Amino acid sequence: MIELSEALVTAWTPDPSGGPDTVTRLLGPVTLRLTERRVAVVGANGSGKSTLARLLNGLVLPSSGTVRVDGLDTRTDGPAVRRRVGFVFTDPDAQLVMPTPVEDVALSLRRSVPDAREREARARAALARIGLADRADLPVHALSGGQRQLLALTSVLATDPDVLVCDEPTTLLDLRWRAVVDDLLADLPQQVVVVTHDLDAALHAERVLVVDDGRVVHDGEPSAAVAAYRDLMTSSPVRSGEIR
Numbered sequence: 001m002i003e004l005s006e007a008l009v010t011a012w013t014p015d016p017s018g019g020p021d022t023v024t025r026l027l028g029p030v031t032l033r034l035t036e037r038r039v040a041v042v043g044a045n046g047s048g049k050s051t052l053a054r055l056l057n058g059l060v061l062p063s064s065g066t067v068r069v070d071g072l073d074t075r076t077d078g079p080a081v082r083r084r085v086g087f088v089f090t091d092p093d094a095q096l097v098m099p100t101p102v103e104d105v106a107l108s109l110r111r112s113v114p115d116a117r118e119r120e121a122r123a124r125a126a127l128a129r130i131g132l133a134d135r136a137d138l139p140v141h142a143l144s145g146g147q148r149q150l151l152a153l154t155s156v157l158a159t160d161p162d163v164l165v166c167d168e169p170t171t172l173l174d175l176r177w178r179a180v181v182d183d184l185l186a187d188l189p190q191q192v193v194v195v196t197h198d199l200d201a202a203l204h205a206e207r208v209l210v211v212d213d214g215r216v217v218h219d220g221e222p223s224a225a226v227a228a229y230r231d232l233m234t235s236s237p238v239r240s241g242e243i244r
């Protein structure tokens with residue numbers, strides 16, 4: 001289970017005129033217990049969604065307060081937390097590190113499958129399950145954006161995380177690939193936390209968090225949360241100079 005207790009994220013911002021740096025609040029303080037299997041996070045651009053998502057696996061550490069995953073503190077138990085919580089970025093190129101799909105998935109299996117040949121066989125089987133068997137040995141950059149996102153997901157899932165956090169995993173995809181990735185995520189046995197601008201997808205979650213100006217301003221069942229988010233967006237249009 002993921003628990004945030006008074007988690008606050010701040011950043012030091014340099015003063016362009018050479019004065020002292022200022023501290024900016026990016027998120028929080030947030031107190032949450034995430035127990036549902038499907039959680040969506042929605043909010044305006046720059047509202048703090050990615051910061052919240054990154055807190056969950058220790059990519060961002062709280063400046064004060066704590067974030068715990070199954071009792072492990074992200075500040076002191078980072079590697080153990082990251083083994084439990086897989087993270088999928090918006091842009092798959094941010095996380096695909098090997099030249100070919102089969103090598104990328106095999107790399108994720110290195111801890112659990114010591115034998116190289118067995119690892120490769122399992123990587124090929126995983127790629128076959130998502131329909132990429134015939135792309136396994138192509139250069140990664142030869143895959144389409146949707147195929148690369150599926151590959152990134154497969155590589156993260158190969159590490160067998162208990163929780164998957166996805167930061168806008170379908171934003172760069174067309175409607176067909178969006179449906180493919182949404183279906184894959186929907187069928188996973190793991191807890192999945194998805195940051196999304198896709199309100200239809202958010203409506204399929206069990207719980208939706210609405211983030212605004214670095215705070216969780218609504219937290220509840222999807223239809224009420226999405227309605228609250230729509231109200232928020234129509235009642236506070238972006239005005240010049242207000243973009244965070």
Ligand SMILES: Nc1ncnc2c1ncn2[C@@H]1O[C@H](COP(=O)(O)OP(=O)(O)OP(=O)(O)O)[C@@H](O)[C@H]1O
Nearest residue numbers: 011012026043044045046047048049050051052244
């Ligand atoms: N390290 C940092 N230093 C200073 N400001 C930061 C830092 N990281 C994020 N921010 C700012 O914090 C705010 C929240 O960023 P975040 O990426 O969490 O927003 P978001 O809701 O995910 O936005 P989007 O939907 O556009 O991806 C933004 O204004 C961003 O510029």
